[in-house]
Amino acid sequence: xxDTPAVAATHEPAWVRRIVVGVSLAFVGLxxxxxxxxxFGEALRNGIAAYGSAIIDPIALAAIxxxxxxxxxxxxxxxxxxxxxxxxxxxxxxxGRSILITLIDLPLAVSPVIAGMVFVLLFGxxxxxxxxxxSHGVKVIFALPGIVLATTFxxxxxxxxELIPLMEAQGAxxxxxxxxLGATGWxxxxxxxxxKIKWGLLYGIVLCTARAMGEFGAxxxxxxxxxxxxxxxxxxxxxxxxEYEYQAAFAVASLLAILALVSLVARRVIxxxxxxx
Amino acid sequence: xxxxxxxxxxxxxxxCALDDVSIDVPGGGLVAxxxxxxxxxxxxxxxxxxxxxxxxxxxxxxxxxxxxxSARQRNVGLVFQHYALFRHLDxxxxxxxxxxVRNRSKAEVDARVRELLKLIQLESLERRLPxxxxxxxxxxxxxxxxxxxxPRVLLLDEPFGALDAxxxxxxxxxLRRLHDxxxxxxVFVTHDQDEAFEVADQVVxxxxxxxxxxxxxxxxxxHPANDFVMRFLGHVNVLDAELAEGHARIGDITxxxxxxxxxxxxxxxxxxxxxxxxxxxxxxAFAAQVVRVTPLSGGLKVELSVPSIGPLxxxxxxxxxxxxxxxxxxxxxxxxRRARVFAHDGHDGHGTAS
Numbered sequence: 001x002x003d004t005p006a007v008a009a010t011h012e013p014a015w016v017r018r019i020v021v022g023v024s025l026a027f028v029g030l031x032x033x034x035x036x037x038x039x040f041g042e043a044l045r046n047g048i049a050a051y052g053s054a055i056i057d058p059i060a061l062a063a064i065x066x067x068x069x070x071x072x073x074x075x076x077x078x079x080x081x082x083x084x085x086x087x088x089x090x091x092x093x094x095x096g097r098s099i100l101i102t103l104i105d106l107p108l109a110v111s112p113v114i115a116g117m118v119f120v121l122l123f124g125x126x127x128x129x130x131x132x133x134x135s136h137g138v139k140v141i142f143a144l145p146g147i148v149l150a151t152t153f154x155x156x157x158x159x160x161x162e163l164i165p166l167m168e169a170q171g172a173x174x175x176x177x178x179x180x181l182g183a184t185g186w187x188x189x190x191x192x193x194x195x196k197i198k199w200g201l202l203y204g205i206v207l208c209t210a211r212a213m214g215e216f217g218a219x220x221x222x223x224x225x226x227x228x229x230x231x232x233x234x235x236x237x238x239x240x241x242x243e244y245e246y247q248a249a250f251a252v253a254s255l256l257a258i259l260a261l262v263s264l265v266a267r268r269v270i271x272x273x274x275x276x277x
Numbered sequence: 278x279x280x281x282x283x284x285x286x287x288x289x290x291x292x293c294a295l296d297d298v299s300i301d302v303p304g305g306g307l308v309a310x311x312x313x314x315x316x317x318x319x320x321x322x323x324x325x326x327x328x329x330x331x332x333x334x335x336x337x338x339x340x341x342x343x344x345x346x347s348a349r350q351r352n353v354g355l356v357f358q359h360y361a362l363f364r365h366l367d368x369x370x371x372x373x374x375x376x377x378v379r380n381r382s383k384a385e386v387d388a389r390v391r392e393l394l395k396l397i398q399l400e401s402l403e404r405r406l407p408x409x410x411x412x413x414x415x416x417x418x419x420x421x422x423x424x425x426x427x428p429r430v431l432l433l434d435e436p437f438g439a440l441d442a443x444x445x446x447x448x449x450x451x452l453r454r455l456h457d458x459x460x461x462x463x464v465f466v467t468h469d470q471d472e473a474f475e476v477a478d479q480v481v482x483x484x485x486x487x488x489x490x491x492x493x494x495x496x497x498x499x500h501p502a503n504d505f506v507m508r509f510l511g512h513v514n515v516l517d518a519e520l521a522e523g524h525a526r527i528g529d530i531t532x533x534x535x536x537x538x539x540x541x542x543x544x545x546x547x548x549x550x551x552x553x554x555x556x557x558x559x560x561x562a563f564a565a566q567v568v569r570v571t572p573l574s575g576g577l578k579v580e581l582s583v584p585s586i587g588p589l590x591x592x593x594x595x596x597x598x599x600x601x602x603x604x605x606x607x608x609x610x611x612x613x614r615r616a617r618v619f620a621h622d623g624h625d626g627h628g629t630a631s
Contacts, residue, residue: 173361179348180326180355181375182426191378195365 039257042250054251062228063236064255069144070219070232071212074151078208082159083201087193089160090167104160107153115153116221119146142224147232150218155208162204163197166274170196199273206270210263214256278339278429278462279304280325285334287320287486294320295331296486302430302479305460307453309473312483313509318466319358321483322432325464326355338429354428354461358435360419362407368418369394369403375426393421396455413444420452424461433465437472449476470510474498482506504619507546514547514589520618528585530563532613538620551615552591554579554601562610565589570603579603581611 044051054060088094089101107115123140124130133140140146174196178188194201216234223230225239233256240249280302287295295317302308310318323329325336327348336343343351362371370377372393376386394400397417407415416436423431436452437445453476456463467473473480474494482489482497482505490502501507508515518525520543525534527545534545555562565581568588572578577598579591591611593601603609 173357173359174363176328177355177357177361177363177422178374178378180328180351180353181378181422182349182352183374183378184349187378191374192363195363 036257039250039254042246043254045250046247050247051251051254054245054248055255057248059228059231060236060248060252063231063233063252066144066147066230067213067232070147070151071209073148074155074212075205075209077152078156078159079201079205081156082163082204082208083197085160086163086167089164091172101164104157106157107155108157112150112154112215112217113221116150116218119149119153119218119222123149141222142226142230144230146222147219147230150222151212151215154215154218155212158208158211159201159204162200162207166197166200199270203267203270203274206263206266210260213259280430280462280464281337281340282321282325283335283337285321285324285331285336287317287324287329287331293486295324295334297334298483298486298488299334300481300488300491302462302464304462306479307456307463307477308465308479308481309477310464310466310481310483311468311470311473311509312489313468315485316483317486318483319434322355322434322464322466325430326353326432327351328355352426352428354423354426354431356416356419356423356431356433356436358438360407360415362415362419362422364407367404367406368399368410371407371418372421372425374422379426389425393425396424397421411444412440413448416440416448420455424459428461431461431463433463435466435468437467437469445472452476482509484509501617501619504544504546507617507619512549512590512592514549514552516545516547516586516589518543518545518618525616525618528583530583530585530613531561532616534616534618537618543618546617546619547589547613547615549578549590549592551613552581552589553612553614554581554591554593554597554603555610555612556601558610559612562612565609565611567603567605567607567609569605570598577603581609583611 043054085100085104089097120141121127122129123133123146125134125141127141130141138145140149174192175188178192179185183191213232214234215232216238219232220235220238223232223235225231225235227239231239233252237249237253237256240246240252280300282298282300285295285298286293298317298321300308300321310321312318320329324331325343327343327346330344338351338353363374366374369390372390373386376389381389390403391400394403397420399414399417399421402410402414407418410418416439420433420436433452437448440448449472456476465476478493479491480494480497481491484505490497490506492500497506498510501510507513516527518527520534520537520540523533524531525543525545532545537543558564563583565583567579568582569580570577571580573592576592576594579593581589581591583589589611601609
């Protein structure tokens, strides 16, 4: 009668199970697998040579480079911020702590387009700080600094959100032990805290990187879409698409899809380690 | 290395964890801080280790005020209640930690860790992670880790609290022998009076952030300073009585008592082992009925019912128990070898009526 104790409590007739499983699979197939397959199908429609030339196109290469540079700056910044913020939130009770916890989630709640516009308002030609910065030869909007700022803003919750519950669950006893044993603050961090949180941190970094490379809205507002100079991969895809270069657009999009698949695999592997430590 | 604590006070919000506590630990001494949970003993230990800062008062090691030293400068060995072993490091690296952060040479680290592994008898398990050890083994690793950098004093927070009874008894004897070998000034926190009496040469009884009594195990047990110490150190019969000069009347029974503060009503304290059980009436004895007899380590626990008093407990040794052959419902005669009264201190609610 009963297959395993685990399902005994919710033992449903076979036809119910089949329908629930079937609906789930059909949904995932329709909304995830088919579009993903379409991306690769379209990308390779004119053969592998056309696919290759779309990617080694100098403008595409510049977009790839810019994407990696922006993520390469934004992710380390967010790692530093995320570790510091989660350390402070998990270990101390200070005024403004609950505000900090709430604000960390802000980028997840606010539309990325608004985030981009805020930076234009701040650093644009008619913005608050823009004229002053401009007179000192610093260009933020329609340049790399703006793209990095927007990317950082959109991705800063990921590391902190991963670490706060982990650090709260682990407590501070091992750190106290390290201090009493004569370790400095830095030695305690490197030898005790970091090994304790490393898998959670890595998980946060993967999520943060995936989002940083895929971000469209906020970056689109601040970038100015200057070909070969301020276009990231997602923006390049949009331009190609708008110019009816479907095959090239999908070829470049397939790169983003591959990045997403790699980070999914990395997430699964790391998530397993997080659970076992 | 001596420890001197003077007027230490620590509050957490409205809760007073330590209230004007003064204690001296002689060099090479082994002192137990004994008290119920919330009595402030762990807070005192954490202040000595530098993990908490007192609101008032001083703590000194060898005459040097600890306030001038951070936790990491104090070189104090602390064993946490739940050990706080580094979960990602194996036994060897856990013990080596204090030496590694001091940048000692590899040869020196190796030699010291081997020496300690031998001391705790875990040489074969040096590559195990803490999660692969039993509770008693973790306890010993925590102790070795605390000893690695040759601390000036050793502090242990409920060192045997998380272990089962048999391992606990074993480790107690081991800790006492270890202390006799290395003569390190040691303070340990416990809520178990057997543990304190067996291991320590001085016992500090604490309650609600205050020191109730300091003395050797026999001294605090034989001469409790007040009703709290009397109640906390082992079972005690507490009886309402009318007090008079030199004697007290409990129901129909009159017992001799020492000097008291002159109150006419109060409580009389009688240890179960001061209640004598006999089959035949003797002068001053009173009648009682056996309710239940339970074997105890080293004797029998006899629960009795006395007509004018109510329930009373007597502890008798095996020999006496065998001679009396008590059964539930037997009629017996009791006499009280020793009854005590305490002047009410007024600091806790359950003292004698005044």
